[in-house]
Amino acid sequence: MILVVLDHDGSRLRKASLEALTRARRLAEALGERVAGVLLAEGQAPVEEARGHVETLYVAELGPYTAEKWAAGILEAAKAGVKAIVAPSSRQSRTYLGRVAYALKAGLLEDTLDSWAEGGQVYATRYAYLNRVTQKVRSALPVVLTVKPNTTPLAEPLGAQGEVVALSLPPVATVEVLERVQEEKKGVSLTEADVVVTGGRGLGSPEAFQKVEELAALLGGAVGATRAVVDAGWRPYSEQVGQTGKTVQPSLYIALGVSGAVQHLAGMNKSKYIVAVNKDPEAPIFKHADYGIVGDVHQVLPALIHAVKKLKD
Amino acid sequence: MKFIAVIRQVPDGESRLRIQGDRVDLSGATLILDQMDEYGVEEALRLKEKHGGEAVVVGFGPERTEEAIRTALAMGMDRGIHVVYEGYADPVTVAEALAPILKEESPTLILTGGQQADWDSQALGGALAEALGVPVVAWTTALELEGETAKAKHDLDEGAEWVRVRLPAVFTTQQGLNEPRYPTLPGIMKAKKKEIKKVPFGGGSRVEILQESIQEKTRLQKVLDGKDPVAAAEELVRLLHEEAKVI
Ligand SMILES: Cc1cc2nc3c(=O)[nH]c(=O)nc-3n(C[C@H](O)[C@H](O)[C@H](O)COP(=O)(O)OP(=O)(O)OC[C@H]3O[C@@H](n4cnc5c(N)ncnc54)[C@H](O)[C@@H]3O)c2cc1C
Numbered sequence: 001m002i003l004v005v006l007d008h009d010g011s012r013l014r015k016a017s018l019e020a021l022t023r024a025r026r027l028a029e030a031l032g033e034r035v036a037g038v039l040l041a042e043g044q045a046p047v048e049e050a051r052g053h054v055e056t057l058y059v060a061e062l063g064p065y066t067a068e069k070w071a072a073g074i075l076e077a078a079k080a081g082v083k084a085i086v087a088p089s090s091r092q093s094r095t096y097l098g099r100v101a102y103a104l105k106a107g108l109l110e111d112t113l114d115s116w117a118e119g120g121q122v123y124a125t126r127y128a129y130l131n132r133v134t135q136k137v138r139s140a141l142p143v144v145l146t147v148k149p150n151t152t153p154l155a156e157p158l159g160a161q162g163e164v165v166a167l168s169l170p171p172v173a174t175v176e177v178l179e180r181v182q183e184e185k186k187g188v189s190l191t192e193a194d195v196v197v198t199g200g201r202g203l204g205s206p207e208a209f210q211k212v213e214e215l216a217a218l219l220g221g222a223v224g225a226t227r228a229v230v231d232a233g234w235r236p237y238s239e240q241v242g243q244t245g246k247t248v249q250p251s252l253y254i255a256l257g258v259s260g261a262v263q264h265l266a267g268m269n270k271s272k273y274i275v276a277v278n279k280d281p282e283a284p285i286f287k288h289a290d291y292g293i294v295g296d297v298h299q300v301l302p303a304l305i306h307a308v309k310k311l312k313d
Numbered sequence: 314m315k316f317i318a319v320i321r322q323v324p325d326g327e328s329r330l331r332i333q334g335d336r337v338d339l340s341g342a343t344l345i346l347d348q349m350d351e352y353g354v355e356e357a358l359r360l361k362e363k364h365g366g367e368a369v370v371v372g373f374g375p376e377r378t379e380e381a382i383r384t385a386l387a388m389g390m391d392r393g394i395h396v397v398y399e400g401y402a403d404p405v406t407v408a409e410a411l412a413p414i415l416k417e418e419s420p421t422l423i424l425t426g427g428q429q430a431d432w433d434s435q436a437l438g439g440a441l442a443e444a445l446g447v448p449v450v451a452w453t454t455a456l457e458l459e460g461e462t463a464k465a466k467h468d469l470d471e472g473a474e475w476v477r478v479r480l481p482a483v484f485t486t487q488q489g490l491n492e493p494r495y496p497t498l499p500g501i502m503k504a505k506k507k508e509i510k511k512v513p514f515g516g517g518s519r520v521e522i523l524q525e526s527i528q529e530k531t532r533l534q535k536v537l538d539g540k541d542p543v544a545a546a547e548e549l550v551r552l553l554h555e556e557a558k559v560i
Contacts, residue, residue, distance in 0.1 A: 065451050075485050090470045095451040098439020107519040108403055128433045136524040176477045183472040244488040252559040262326035263375055273557045290532050291552055294538020295374035303546035311550055
């Protein structure tokens with residue numbers, strides 16, 4: 001069995017889960033295995049949608065997320081005999097799957113760009129060295145594999161009516177959730193956005209981000225921030241792009257008043273096109289940019305907004 | 314009380330990477346204590362300062378990893394343990410190598426970085442926790458001891474939460490948890506005399522690296538002069554629309 005972890009937002013499967021399904025089906029075909037899904041939920045879960053994608057769907061109602069409960073749920077589903085576990089790559093999955101991989105003594109292939117099976121082994125490509133190096137890696141079975149978002153075509157539903165199996169788990173109570181600090185969600189999510197407009201310390205003030213938001217909205221994109229900006233309290237941590245923030249890979253990444261430190265580049269250097277606006281012609285970001293303007297962001301940004309509006313009219 | 318920081322030595326992000334025979338060659342790179350692990354060292358030191366006890370640094374990697382262990386000792390850690398292993402090891406293998414040592418030490422808690430700056434793995438915390446049969450709290454930004462438990466704040470994929478966790482537990486660290494101190498000159502002198510116990514590891518990695526390549530995407534580097542911001546902005550938008558076709 002190839003087991004897919006079907007991540008969801010409480011009402012629908014996430015796009016990343018459909019990518020994981022595509023990868024799982026490819027492995028299943030090459031290894032002569034069937035695909036099953038596991039849906040871990042806190043409250044409502046999209047059971048009907050999920051069973052359209054798999055022959056067997058394991059469902060567990062687990063309450064608030066903890067790595068221990070999620071790992072236990074997956075291990076329970078895996079008891080039916082598992083060759084590979086495929087999951088969308090996220091901070092959370094990369095934590096609880098560390099537990100799962102250890103428990104199964106499986107090879108763990110994290111955040112893969114591509115994957116395939118050959119001669120009973122699983123191969124994958126992934127980035128390393130803060131996204132600077134591409135690795136080709138191999139593991140024997142069993143394997144636990146996470147799929148980097150936006151790397152894989154989305155799976156179509158099989159039109160199946162998968163059998164639903166409810167998992168019952170003994171209570172796991174080593175971590176008690178005291179308080180959730182929900183993030184305010186507006187617009188497109190940063191990691192899924194096709195356009196990201198990031199502001200750095202060069203913007204000079206939190207107020208200057210109104211214009212960043214305006215440009216992002218015009219382009220149907222999301223706002224990003226550097227660590228310098230987050231540390232200064234100008235923007236929430238959830239918007240930070242980089243080694244300790246989010247990794248993004250949009251078609252268009254616009255960096256405004258961003259110096260281009262390696263830790264920042266690690267989160268965005270795989271973007272298709274990178275645009276930089278910086279007043280310093282020597283700023284490292286220009287070496288990593290396709291297009292750039294050497295100039296004061298306070299003059300260039302309004303002009304950019306105006307030019308985009310003109311184009312749209 | 315005993316606080317353990319698990320660390321590795323990695324290339325400095327600024328240093329040049331070379332490829333030799335299909336693999337990354339670090340011989341010319343500046344190697345440092347992984348900055349993500351540094352947050353763990355700092356937190357172990359702060360916990361010890363507040364609650365007393367011992368702060369121990371455990372390093373995994375080749376002989377040269379001793380330098381990173383010395384850095385942690387110079388920051389103030391009491392003693393070091395070095396699990397010596399050449400080459401790449403996946404997180405499950407690293408956890409297997411470290412588990413017997415960590416069990417024997419029986420610490421109050423264990424800290425390690427949220428992501429490795431060389432292999433880009435985020436799984437060591439989870440794998441270690443499983444190996445020890447204890448809980449894991451990932452991407453921790455605040456940590457307080459409360460008797461047999463700890464209260465911690467940590468990031469989720471969306472948002473953050475406060476949790477209470479039974480100790481011992483593994484915490485993965487990140488920016489925001491603290492500001493790591495610099496080793497002082499007296500600290501460096503003292504570190505020379507501190508014990509580092511060497512432990513060989515005979516196991517092997519489950520995951521093999523077959524090939525590594527540096528694919529710095531060649532960028533167009535078309536830079537416009539912004540003295541006339543309106544003209545530059547219009548030209549940029551034209552290029553993005555007509556040439557790159559991304560807007
Ligand atoms: C372990 C670790 C993890 C890290 N993780 C991250 C991470 O995830 N993300 C991240 O971003 N950083 C991270 N950093 C920090 C990183 O090293 C840099 O400090 C940070 O990215 C700098 O942010 P910045 O470019 O906004 O600010 P600065 O470096 O201050 O650069 C500001 C830029 O704006 C330009 N500028 C100033 N005024 C103007 C103007 N009026 N018009 C146009 N341009 C102007 C300047 O020329 C300069 O290039 C990390 C560091 C460490 C040690």
